[in-house]
Amino acid sequence: MKMSQMAFKPLKNPPANADTINHKLLVQAGYVRQLMAGVYTYTPLGLKVLNKIRNTIRKEMNKVGGQEVLMPSLHPKQNWVTTGSWDSVDVLFHLESRTGKEYALGQSHEEVVTPLAKDIIKSYKDLPLALYQINWKFRDELRAKSGILRGREFEMKDMYSFHETQEDFDRFYQEVKDAYIRAYRDVGLTAKVTEASGGNFTDKISYEFMVLTDAGEDDIFYCPSCEFCVNSEISKVKEGENCPKCGDEKLKAGRGSEVGNVFDLGQKYVKDFKLTYTNANGENKYPIMGCYGWGTTRTMGVIVEKTSDEKGIIWPVAIAPYQVVIVSLRGMEEQAERLYNDLKDHNVEVLWDDRDDSPGSKFAAADLLGIPARLVLSERNGDTIEWKNRTDDATELLDYDKVLMRLSQL
Ligand code: ATP
Ligand code: MG
Numbered sequence: 001m002k003m004s005q006m007a008f009k010p011l012k013n014p015p016a017n018a019d020t021i022n023h024k025l026l027v028q029a030g031y032v033r034q035l036m037a038g039v040y041t042y043t044p045l046g047l048k049v050l051n052k053i054r055n056t057i058r059k060e061m062n063k064v065g066g067q068e069v070l071m072p073s074l075h076p077k078q079n080w081v082t083t084g085s086w087d088s089v090d091v092l093f094h095l096e097s098r099t100g101k102e103y104a105l106g107q108s109h110e111e112v113v114t115p116l117a118k119d120i121i122k123s124y125k126d127l128p129l130a131l132y133q134i135n136w137k138f139r140d141e142l143r144a145k146s147g148i149l150r151g152r153e154f155e156m157k158d159m160y161s162f163h164e165t166q167e168d169f170d171r172f173y174q175e176v177k178d179a180y181i182r183a184y185r186d187v188g189l190t191a192k193v194t195e196a197s198g199g200n201f202t203d204k205i206s207y208e209f210m211v212l213t214d215a216g217e218d219d220i221f222y223c224p225s226c227e228f229c230v231n232s233e234i235s236k237v238k239e240g241e242n243c244p245k246c247g248d249e250k251l252k253a254g255r256g257s258e259v260g261n262v263f264d265l266g267q268k269y270v271k272d273f274k275l276t277y278t279n280a281n282g283e284n285k286y287p288i289m290g291c292y293g294w295g296t297t298r299t300m301g302v303i304v305e306k307t308s309d310e311k312g313i314i315w316p317v318a319i320a321p322y323q324v325v326i327v328s329l330r331g332m333e334e335q336a337e338r339l340y341n342d343l344k345d346h347n348v349e350v351l352w353d354d355r356d357d358s359p360g361s362k363f364a365a366a367d368l369l370g371i372p373a374r375l376v377l378s379e380r381n382g383d384t385i386e387w388k389n390r391t392d393d394a395t396e397l398l399d400y401d402k403v404l405m406r407l408s409q410l
Contacts, residue, residue, distance in 0.1 A: 001322070001350075001351050001352070002340075002352050002354045003351060003352060003353045003354060003355055003365075004354050004355050006030075006044070006045070007043065007044060008030035008033070008043040008044070008045065009030055009365075010028065010029050010030050010365045010368050010369060011027070011028050011029075011030065013028070014027065014028040015027045015028065015034070017034075018147065019145055019146060019147075020145075020146045020147050020149065020215045020301075020305065021215065021304060021305050021308055022146070022147040022148060022149060022215065022300075022301035022302070022304040022305050023146065023147025023148070023301075024147075025304055025308055025312055025313050025368070025370075026046065026147060026148065026300075026301070026304060026313075027147075028312075028368060029045075029312060029313055029368045029369050029370070030043055030045055030046075030369075031043060031045050031046035031049065031321075032046045032147075032148060037144045037145070037152070038141060038144020038145075038150065038151040038152035038153065038154075039144075039151060039152055039153050040148055040151065040153075040297075045321045045369075046300075046321075048321035048322075049300055049315070049319055049320070049321050050155070050296060050297065050300055052187075052318065052319040052320075053187055053296050053299050053300055053319055054134050054157070054296055056183050056186045056187050056318070056319070057134070057157050057183045057294055057296065058134065058157075059183075060179040060180070060182060060183040061130075061132050061157065061159055061179070063179060064130070064172070064175045064176055064179050065128075065130055066130040066131070066132040066159050066161075067129075067130065067131055067132070068131075068132055068133065068134075069116075069131050069132070069133050070133050070135060071106070071109050071112045071113065071116070071133055071135065072106070072112065073105055073106045073135070073136060073137075073138065074095075074103055074105065074106075075103060075104045075105070075106055075111060075112060076103060076104075077094075077101075077102040077103060077104060079104075079111040079112065079115065080092065080104045080111050082111070082272050082273065083110065083111055083268075083269060083272045084272075085111065086104065089107065090140070091107050091139040091140045091141060092104055092105075092107050092139075092140065093105040093107070093138050093139070093140050105138035106135075106137060106138060107137055107138060107139045108137065108156075108158065108291075108293075109133070109135075109158055109160070110160065110265070110269045110291065111269075113131055113160045114160075114269040114270060114272070114273045114275055114289070115273050115275075116131070117129060117131065117160070117162055117275060118273055118274070118275040121162060121275060121277050121287065122277060122278065123277055123278045123279075124164050124277055124278065124279050124280055126277060127162055127163055127164045127168075127277060127287055128161060128162060128163045128164070128168055128172060129161065129162045130159055130160070130161040130162075130172070131159065131160055131161075132157060132158060132159030132160070132292075133157070133158060134155065134156075134157045134296060135155065135156065135158070136153055136154065136155050136156075137153070137154055137155070137156050137158075138152065138153055139151075139152055139154075140152065146215050146217075146301070147301050148297045148298065148300060148301040149215060149216075149217075149257060149298050149301045149302065149305075150217070150298075151297065154295065154297045154298065155295070155296045155297045156293055156294065156295055156296060157293070157294040157296055158291065158292070158293050158294075159176070159291065159292040160289065160290070160291050160292075161176075161289065161290045161291075161292070162270070162275075162287040162288070162289055163287055163288045163289075163290075164277075164279070164285075164287060164288075165288070166288055168288075169264065169288040169290055172290065173262060173264065173290055176262055176290075176292050177193065177207060177262060180209055180260055180262070180292075180294070181193070181209075183294075184209065184211075184259065184260075184299075186318055187299060187303065187316065187318060187319050188303055188306075188307065188315075188316030188318060188319065189211050189259070189299070189302065189303060189306065190211065190212075191209040191210065191211055191259060191260070192209070192210045192211070192212070192220075192222055192227055192229035192256070193207050193208075193209060193210075193227060193229065194207065194208040194209070194210045194220060194229045194230055194231050194256070195207060195230055195231075196208045196230075196231045196233075196234060196261070204263075204264040204266060205264070206261060206262060206263040206264065207261060207262050208231065208258045208260070208261045209258065209259050209260040209261065209294075210222075210229055210231075210256030210257065210258055210259070211256060211257050211259055211302050211306065212254050212255070212256055213255060213256070213257050213302060213305045213306060214255050214305075215255075215257060215301075215302075215305045216255045216256045216257030216258070216302075217255075217257065217258075218231055218232075218255065218256045218257070218258055219231070219232040219233070219253065219254075219255060219256075220232060220253070220254055220255070220256040221235055221237055221238065221239055221251045221252065221253055221254075222251065222252055222254055222256075223243035223245060223246060223248075223249050223251055223252075224249050224252055225243070225246060225248050225249040226243060226245050226246040226248070226249075227245075228243050228244065228245035228246065228251075229256075232253070237251060238251070239251055239252065239253040257298065257302050257305070258295075258298075259294065259295055259298055259299050259302055260292075260293055260294040260295065261292075261293050262290065262291070262292045262293075263290060263291045263292075263293075264288075264290055265288075265289040265290055265291055266288065266289070267286045267287075267288065267289065268289075269289055270286045270287055270289055271286055275287065303315070303316065303319065308370070311364070311367035311368065312367045312368035312369065312370055313368065313369065313370030314370050314390050314391060315370040315371070315372060315390075317372045317410070320349075320370065320371055320372050321349070321351075321369075321371075322349045322350055322351040322371050323348055323349045323350070323371070323372055323373060323407065323410055324343065324348060324349070324350050324351070324371060324372070324373040324374070324375060324407060325350070325351045325352070325353060325366045325369065325371040325373070325374050325375070326339060326340055326343075326350060326351070326352040326353065326375045326377065327353050327359075327362045327363065327366055327374060327375065327376045327377070328352070328353070328354060328376075328377045329359050329362075329376065329377065329378040329379070330356075331379050332377040332378060332379065333354070335377050336352060336354065336377050339375070339377065339385070339400070339403070340352045342404060343404070343407060346404060346407065346408040347408075348407045348408060348410065351369075351371060353365060353366065359378075366390075367390065370390060371390060372389065372390050372391075373387065373388070373389055373390070373407075374387070374388045374389075374390065375387055375403065376388070376395075381397060383399075383400065384397040384398060384399060384400075385397070385398055385399075385400060385403050386398075387403065387406075
């Protein structure tokens with residue numbers, strides 16, 4: 001992509017209303033634009049990042065046997081009445097049509113996936129079943145804040161599974177927890193697995209995946225040496241106590257942002273919708289159900305909170321919109337065009353700042369955008385190309401072929 005043609009270019013100034021790093025940098029660099037509090041457009045740049053996060057989690061969900069679907073966001077009122085959530089879920093948006101008919105906007109999809117699964121689960125041979133989607137959610141959050149960390153319209157990967165026995169559920173639950181940890185690592189995050197209560201519909205333990213960041217909204221106690229972490233709201237342990245898991249260190253208090261969670265839903269929803277199957281003895285039984293949420297858009301914001309500096313974003317290579325940005329200084333347009341075309345031929349995701357602008361402002365834009373590698377072509381460097389990693393101060397002068405080789409190996 002040539003920056004001169006890019007629809008959303010980096011802005012000179014950050015937005016005035018930004019309360020967090022992700023809001024400030026994502027808007028200023030041109031990854032998102034705010035429509036109103038908690039509602040954002042993802043620009044072509046932002047969508048590239050979001051797609052990489054989506055694909056990372058998609059790969060892991062497919063690996064554990066999840067099958068991808070896309071469910072509607074407009075729901076009939078009756079499904080929400082059936083589960084009691086029409087009146088009890090405070091964030092549910094209620095809609096009335098001009099004919100007086102009422103609908104809900106999907107804030108989660110148990111009310112849709114359970115009747116959907118009821119259609120296809122008839123016998124024990126149809127179990128286990130895991131369906132997932134990557135889709136937008138609508139929530140009437142009291143305070144939509146912190147950029148894309150808390151939206152009123154946000155994206156989630158949500159998976160729902162159905163099992164014949166508690167043992168089979170427990171096996172799958174563990175597989176998904178492991179898959180989550182791998183996927184967080186692949187997008188450049190370390191997520192702590194936090195024990196939490198299962199919400200209002202079950203007394204079972206659920207797990208939240210927390211990333212330590214001051215922009216988060218959860219108070220947690222965590223062990224600095226092992227992965228032990230609990231939400232302070234329900235915690236029996238306190239700050240300064242020895243870690244109950246490893247015993248080596250004293251627990252610290254911190255702020256976390258919940259990037260995902262997994263719940264044992266038991267038989268709440270299958271009973272509400274009378275979803276039964278016939279077991280091997282010909283008896284009618286309710287399956288055990290689980291749900292597994294992952295905030296894809298929140299994940300994007302949390303990555304920016306974790307990896308940025310005073311100059312801008314620092315994307316992990318795996319989810320950067322482009323792997324490399326070419327900065328051509330005046331008089332180097334022809335050489336830059338050749339390099340740009342060669343890199344595209346080698347399938348390198350390359351951005352070229354071909355604008356007629358000062359070197360200083362081009363360097364600032366490259367840093368703000370957070371592209372992992374920067375290549376500078378200038379008359380002073382002759383035929384060699386200056387390579388700089390976003391994370392380093394040092395630069396290297398490399399031959400043309402060396403640059404091609406290095407990038408095509410990425
Ligand atoms: P929170 O406690 O942050 O409100 P939640 O318990 O309501 O989260 P779930 O309903 O289980 O979350 O949603 C699954 C995931 O979706 C969360 O772990 C989080 O990553 C993401 N998420 C939830 N609410 C929002 C929101 N308003 N904006 C962006 N992401 C969200
Ligand atoms: Mg919530």
